[in-house]
Amino acid sequence: MIFGTLNNLSKERLYLPKALIKGLDYLQKTDFSNLAVGKYEIEGSSIFALVQEYRTAPKPEKKAEAHAKYIDIQYITQGNEVIGFAPYSPESEVKEDLLEQKDAVYYRTVKGEMDLILSSGMYAIFFPDEIHRPGCDYQSGGQVRKVVVKIARDLLEA
Numbered sequence: 001m002i003f004g005t006l007n008n009l010s011k012e013r014l015y016l017p018k019a020l021i022k023g024l025d026y027l028q029k030t031d032f033s034n035l036a037v038g039k040y041e042i043e044g045s046s047i048f049a050l051v052q053e054y055r056t057a058p059k060p061e062k063k064a065e066a067h068a069k070y071i072d073i074q075y076i077t078q079g080n081e082v083i084g085f086a087p088y089s090p091e092s093e094v095k096e097d098l099l100e101q102k103d104a105v106y107y108r109t110v111k112g113e114m115d116l117i118l119s120s121g122m123y124a125i126f127f128p129d130e131i132h133r134p135g136c137d138y139q140s141g142g143q144v145r146k147v148v149v150k151i152a153r154d155l156l157e158a
Contacts, residue, residue: 001085001132002125003116006075019155020125023047023073027123032077032147046152056081056141064092064107064133067126068099070150074134075123079144083124084133086113092131107131128153 002020004012006028013021026042032051040049056079064084074083086092095108110131116124117138126132135144 001087001127001130003122004124005122007121017156019047019151020071020073023049023149023151024123026149027073027075027147030147032145042149046155048150050148050150052146052148053144054135054146055143056135056137058141059084059133059136062133062135063095064110064113064131066105066107066129066131067103068105068128069103069153071128071153071156072126072132073123073149073151074118074126074132075147075149076118076120077145077147078120079142079146080117080119080138081134081144081146082136082138083116083118084110084113084131084136085116085124085126086110086131088129088131 009024009028026049035051037051037053040051042048089111091111092107093109094105096106098104118124
């Protein structure tokens with residue numbers, strides 16, 4: 001997992017793979033304020049963005065998930081949310097395995113989960129198998145506008 005802010009991207013880009021930079025550059029250069037909720041291709045099905053709007057909810061109401069085929073860059077454009085995070089552990093109990101259908105595994109329990117607080121301009125990058133629980137309330141909760149850039153993991157394998 002990588003946690004950062006687009007304000008520091010000029011320094012951090014030196015240490016990141018090109019595919020991640022492509023996704024982060026898209027986030028930095030795009031005005032999301034009037035962009036409709038939906039899917040936007042950046043590089044076909046290899047890199048695309050999902051613009052989302054929702055209200056956060058209490059953590060127990062949100063699903064913990066992990067992916068196998070895609071890396072997530074979760075970027076907050078407006079609002080605040082907590083994202084639960086944990087590295088993969090065989091002690092985390094799988095609730096539903098939908099890897100073939102949706103590239104998602106959902107968890108009933110998560111060993112060692114910790115909270116990340118994201119606000120406008122911040123992002124978190126979750127690699128395959130890393131468990132994350134997005135959309136959780138920060139303090140009293142609220143409305144969030146978020147962009148999730150999905151990057152095919154094979155773009156990092158060389």
